[in-house]
Amino acid sequence: MSSPTLPRDVKYGIGLGILYLLLGTPMARDWLEATMSRHMLVQMPLLVILGIIGCRLLPVRWQNDVLARVGGSVPCVMVALFASSYWMLPRALDAALTEPLAEVGKFLSLPLLVGFPLVLAWRRLTLIGRGFVWTNFISMLAVLGWLYIVAPVRVCNSYLVNDQEHAGWYMVIGSILLFVWWLATLFIGSGVGPNKPGGNGSGTTLA
Amino acid sequence: MNPVKRSVVTTTLVISLGSWFFWWATDGFTAFTAETARRVEILRSPRPLPMVTLEDQDGNKISLQDYEGRLLAVDFIYTSCTTLCQSMGMIFKQIRDLIPRESLGRDFALISISFDPDHDDTASLKKYGQAYGADGKIWRVARVPDKAELKSLLDAFGIVVIPDEFGGYEHNTALHLVGRDGRLRLITDIDKAAPFAEQVVALL
Structure with a gap:
């Protein structure tokens, strides 16, 4: 059936796929990987966000099904935690630049092992669970940023030492902004807390 | 379930x-950075080096394989460097002075390799050498004229060179030791000149 009007989610899905492929073009990669800040704080988060949006486009029934199969939100959060921590290692950054296999791994793991499981887990997480994920992420970002600022050595062979310091400052500033924003949503927002009853599982907003 | x-x-x-x-x-x-990983890997499995043509400060064509049978200390520099490479010269000098005189040249040699053949001609290599007492025999200062060969050499050593915003370069700086079999066997920090020399003496 060649329907001229595709369902909305499918259209979004196609758009998402195109964005993903665009990020994978040599030109986009060269530009986004030219500095450490862009690599860590633009390209990688974009890949995770693509995964988040992609997963939310899937029918809720599928999401629930997968979540039930893998055993709930705890293993999902764990997977995301491991995968995101790995890509915070300076060695992983260098590897992505020098080894094609590592680059492919990055493009697959950030959406599929960080974005996807986070969305799956999020709806089932209590306020405390979400708080754990947020504070864990924010503190990791702050500590890593601080390490990059004070490190007496260049941690990435592929990036200038100035670049490392810049990235460090962006991370520290970013973590503070994120923390303030998250705190604000606790008081005034509605998305952070556990799902309101009758939300029909649509409350998948991240924060 | x-x-x-x-x-x-x-x-x-x-x-x-x-x-x-x-x-x-x-x-x-143990290895959270690519630099540490490179060092750990070398220790575990000493790495053979590619056959490349080097040109020393006196214009002699040599290769690293000419040094087989001797221990060879290698560092990477560019002579217009105003910061680290200057101390690299001092560090190499310090290492040379810590090795017993009778072994110098016969059983142990040093080579400083420039990764900037565009700017470093034999004259600037010679000038760099004279500044630190590199005699051109025990301690050579050399360049790799061929770009493709230079890349293969840097890759084998695991040296990454990136231009900085002041017209110079940033690169991972370290002390490298090539064994008698021509394999890269040890990489240490540049502030470990004395331990590096001790390792060399132990192998003599």
Whole structure:
């Protein structure tokens, strides 16, 4: 059936796929990987966000099904935690630049092992669970940023030492902004807390 | 399987797999940077070096393979460097002076290799050498004229050179030791000149 009007989610899905492929073009990669800040704080988060949006486009029934199969939100959060921590290692950054296999791994793991499981887990997480994920992420970002600022050595062979310091400052500033924003949503927002009853599982907003 | 049991099983699986992966990806939680990884790997399996043509400060064509049978200390420099390479010269001088005189040249040699053949001609290599007492025999200062060969040499050593915003370069600086078999066998920090010399003496 060649329907001229595709369902909305499918259209979004196609758009998402195109964005993903665009990020994978040599030109986009060269530009986004030219500095450490862009690599860590633009390209990688974009890949995770693509995964988040992609997963939310899937029918809720599928999401629930997968979540039930893998055993709930705890293993999902764990997977995301491991995968995101790995890509915070300076060695992983260098590897992505020098080894094609590592680059492919990055493009697959950030959406599929960080974005996807986070969305799956999020709806089932209590306020405390979400708080754990947020504070864990924010503190990791702050500590890593601080390490990059004070490190007496260049941690990435592929990036200038100035670049490392810049990235460090962006991370520290970013973590503070994120923390303030998250705190604000606790008081005034509605998305952070556990799902309101009758939300029909649509409350998948991240924060 | 009930949901709680399933959750416990998969969580355990994820944590074990994740920990194993981290252990594997960091050489047993020791190497968190590419630089450390390079050093750990060399220690584990000394690496053969490619055959490339070097030109020393006197215009002689040599190769690293000419040094087989001797221990060879290698560092990478560019002569217009105003910061680290200047101290590299002093460090290499210090190492040379820590090696017994009778072994110098016969059983141990040094070479400083420039990765900037565009700017470093034999004259600037000579000037660099004279500044630190590199005589052109025991201690040579050399360039790799051919770009492709230079790349293969840098790759083999694991040296990454990136231009900085002041017209110079940033690169991972270290002391390298090539064994008698022509394989790269040890990489240490540049502030470890004395331990490096001790290692050399122990191998003489």
